Amino acid sequence: MALRVLFFASLADITGTSEVELEASPNVTIGAVFATLAARFPLLEPHRKSILFARNSRYATPDTPVQDGDEIAFLPPVSGG
Amino acid sequence: MALRVLFFASLADITGTSEVELEASPNVTIGAVFATLAARFPLLEPHRKSILFARNSRYATPDTPVQDGDEIAFLPPVSGG
Amino acid sequence: MVQLVRERIDAKGLRERIARPEDGAVVLFEGTVRNHSGGRTVKHLEYHAYESMALQQLEEVREEALRTHAIRDIGIIHRLGTVHPGECSMAIVAVASHRAAAFEACRFAVDRIKSAVPIWKKEFYENGAVWVEGDTMGL
């Protein structure tokens, strides 16, 4: 199934991209998606603990399952205001 | 000695005036000034407990002594803001 | 900066005079005249003050706010005379590096003004008017 994965702020700098398309196996979780991308972008791994996850513009947890067509986002600690 | 006494807000309505000139004996206190005026304006007396006193634009207490030329003010509970 | 004015309060102007580029947080409080009070329709208010004392007291509130809170500056304008519903009767702007101090100083100043500054308001209704009296217990 096809996923769209978004990186923001420092994570986009680390990966060098703000968006990747990803082909994932069914029943995969957001945590597994992150592991896949951390393998592709090794500099992501040290940020794992501080990263927040979102699925289709809503906060999600690493064990949230993803579905075909989902937009998954990895968010560093926010600093708006 | 000569004093200027100011009444504000509801107290000015009660006495019908915002200002009186008063001749007082030396060493008198603000409390004594109030008693003199409460005798002249009997409707003042019931407000005594809630009235704040000022001498020359500063808060004062009933036992504050007054001096010749002082401006004494009787203030109902404030309601600005 | 503390002021008593008889015209409309320019809260934005106050903010602009007080805030500077080293500040990170600006908190503005505006007390506005409500169109109702205790179930009655308010036509307008009249604010009276013991002006010389009110200015001194406002300045003391300002100085106390500066002394007790980590703010860079605070400005206060209170209006006197006739004020209509929706209009601003008092504006306070506190500026600080960080928001906690700005919020707390602004609130501190409102509370102190409402209990310690010799200003009174009279509410005017369709028929009749009353002096509002605050609570001086806290003084």
Add this chain to the structure above:
Amino acid sequence: MVQLVRERIDAKGLRERIARPEDGAVVLFEGTVRNHSGGRTVKHLEYHAYESMALQQLEEVREEALRTHAIRDIGIIHRLGTVHPGECSMAIVAVASHRAAAFEACRFAVDRIKSAVPIWKKEFYENGAVWVEGDTMGL
């Protein structure tokens, strides 16, 4: 009303849209860009957002503030893109009958936005720039 904008924030306009004659207290918070940070001179900031999610989260903050505080309304504008020192990056206006609720709701909203809304700022200095990262422990 919640908004993300790329031009200067019109805090006074927000206040005018939100406040009505039945309100007695208006509290406006403005986060402003400081000209220094950690001892370095800040030339400007850049605010980036996950826009669709940030708007949803801002709306949730607004609804939570309305649900948990005795306010009549609250409006939030956050700026994105380049913002210079002294300029406003975020404005929040809370209106209520009484000041306590307006102060508390405004502060609640700032705190929630700073911890939960996907917006990030990058600080630009004379030489170099860094992403500022907040504290998400409170989330």
